[in-house]
Amino acid sequence: PSGAQAADGHSAEMPRLVREDGRYALMVDGAPYLVLGAQANNSSNWPSVLPQVWPAVDQVQANTLLMPIAWQQIEPTEGKFDFSFLDTLLAQAREHKKHLVLLWFGTWKNNSPSYAPDWVKLDNDRFPRVVESKGIMRGSLSPLAPATLDADRKAFVAFMRHLKQVDGQQHTVLMVQVENETGTYRAIRDFSPMAQKVFDGKVPDDLVKALKKQPGTWKDVFGKDADEFFHAYYVARFVDQVAAAGKAEYPIPMYVNAALRDPFKDQDPYSYSSGGPTWNVLDIWKAAAPNIDLIGPDIYERGYDFYTKTLEQYKRPDNALFVAETGNDSVYARYVFATLGHQGIGFAPFGIDYTRYVNYPLGAAKIDAEALEPFAMNFKLLGSLNRELAALSLKGKVWGASEPTAEHSNTLDLGPYKVTVGYGLPQFGEAKPTGNDKPCGGVVIAELAPNEYLVAGYHARVDFAQTTKAGKNGFMMASVEEGHFENGKWVFERLWNGDQTDYGLNFTSIPQILKVRFATY
Ligand code: N0T
Structure with missing residues (x-):
């Protein structure tokens, strides 16, 4: 690998995503790299909790910790920033010789602005919420409010500017996830008068062109899918503008993660996170969010067919596969092999810390060293092979198999x-x-x-x-x-x-x- 090595082994070369013949590699220290990741629980983003995080991350032998950076934490008062957690986290990651992926919990943390500061989430007038078709207001913020975009973007820019200052040489941080599982629960789109006006207008030219459609209104162009596609487009535009502004400060790879929809059936968008990057709107997200380097699935279904179908849907010539989250129950561990077989650049089980929180039934019912052993086996094995596999994968020379559920x-x-x-x-x-x-x-x-x-x-x-x-x-x-x-x-x-x-x-x-x-x- 080229690139000047910093004292902690990390390099002066910027992480970046490369594409060759429709295949991808995340370049770290100038060479292809697999993210053998571990995501901490949602509320583990405090200095007081880190002592319960590192032992679990070390136990699974992850090379990268995925950790939230919450808007409420960095900007509790508008315009006043506090990056003390980020600074603490960075110092400890370097001591533990781990890379980081930081997760921007802003306007959307699975549908809601729960991680936004009070001055945002308690001010419906300035930061309007989605109104569903029958006029009921939902918790989720509207992607169409300029004030919300402006405020989120300002905070994200401050975060990326600080990150460049403290990590622009060492590159402990490999990627940033922009928002978390975007979209809206129990509403397909915003039906407020403000949003309705936009919906009654024409589909923007860039989208019409990208999808090779004839111009017209959302209903004309997309028929029964108009409501969901409209929401997806404006959530993606919002996220893209946040990412673009952040990259203008510090251009490391940025991605989004997806709360999934049934990979086989048409599912009513009212029953999942509508507007988020589900498989049926990936083309819309790709067109609307060119500053997002990849869209990663969060896979919390144990079944082999569901899992591998989802991998197929998110591995595309225009999208690098990164399993941004997956369950921490033992049966999920073997799917690292299918992920690699689908040219995956990384795999990150969720809920890897010893806080005693468990998200069962999504993941394991109990987390201790024994429960984490299957993930430790993965990363022990792949840790040795990391660079070789990532380089061969970029050349299309890697295959993977995971034990199926029904067949043997x-x-x-x-x-x-x-x-x-x-x-x-x-x-x-x-x-x-x-x-x-x-x-x-x-x-x-x-x-x-x-x-x-x-x-x-x-x-x-x-x-x-x-x-x-x-x-x-x-x-x-x-x-x-x-x-x-x-x-x-x-x-x-x-x-x-x-x-x-x-x-x-x-x-x-x-x-x-x-x-x-x-x-x-
Ligand atoms: C995930 C995690 C965390 C069986 C759940 C998954 C994380 C978020 N959401 O512990 O909250 O921040 O991204 C939602 C999966 C729902 C699947 C239900 C089908």
Whole structure:
């Protein structure tokens, strides 16, 4: 990696998101990097709580802590800023050798302005709220009020200006999330007279063009989706203007996270966070928020089909996949492999601290060192591989498999090889996979060179087959090395052979990394 190294190992080079052939990498210290993240609970953003945060972050071996920076905390009185928490957090992150992703909790923290200062959230006249179709006022603020945009933007600019001053050299902070799970609950859009006037007007040209539509009113252009699409557009415009102003101070990558909608069905927007970046409005968000580098899903559904469908929806040539939040229950841990297989640049379980708060049923019912062990296994394994995987992923040479919920195996198409990953198999002999007791297995595979692959994982058996017959008689694993990476160099530990390879590559409860070379005879 290039870039002058600062004393704490962080570099003078700015973090940035790069795109090559529709694939992405987050560049940190000048080279591709995987965010092995951990998000603290919502109210852990106080100096007094940090002692309960770091032990959990260290326990899971995350390289990055995701932490809220609340508007109410930095600007309790209008125009007077207090960045003491941010300064404390930065100093401690450097001591712990962790990166940070900061989450701007402003106008939207899941629908509501609960994290806005009192002078904002208690002043409906100056900062109007969404009014739903029957005239009932909701908690969520309207995206159409210029005063709200102006106030949020000013605070965000002050935050980014301060961040540049205190971190513009070291780059402990990798990205900033702008707002949190935007959109509005129990209203599809703002129906106040102020908003209705805008809704009755024409769809802005930029959106019409981006979506290749004919000009007209929202109803003309979008029919039954008009209300939701209108709300999405103006929430995205709001967020984009906040991000743009922040980037003018300090241009590090900025993203938004999404409270999801059913990935398979049309769901009534009244029943989810309408206007937020759900899969059905990603094109609108992309057009309306060009200053947002990526849109990341928050995945709190345990089912394999829901999870992987969501990964597919948010991995696009115009969107880098980043699992911005996911549940901290053990069954979510294995999805890091499917995330990597979908070219993910990061994965961040939510609720990683020892405050004793748990968001069950979304996540685990209890959080202690044992509950966090599956996440620790992930990050221990991927910590060693981080740079290699991120670089190969940018080249399209990474595949991943997570144990399904209903089935007990899956297949990966590597081109010259087809890989079958089985779960719950004995390590000796042939058998039918029956699945692990709870789904918990997964593997990641990366092509190092023709016929040479890294294979890493746990609780799974991996079998390679040739897709087209090469060689006169057959092919073999010429060598299977177990090892790990240290500063970009492969460190050999031992060869696997005999029982360990006769019936596939048998990954156990210990995360392991193999380098496998194939040959024909
Ligand atoms: C998340 C988190 C935090 C099963 C919930 C998820 C975080 C926010 N919201 O603990 O509040 O700040 O982004 C909402 C998921 C609802 C899913 C319900 C379907």
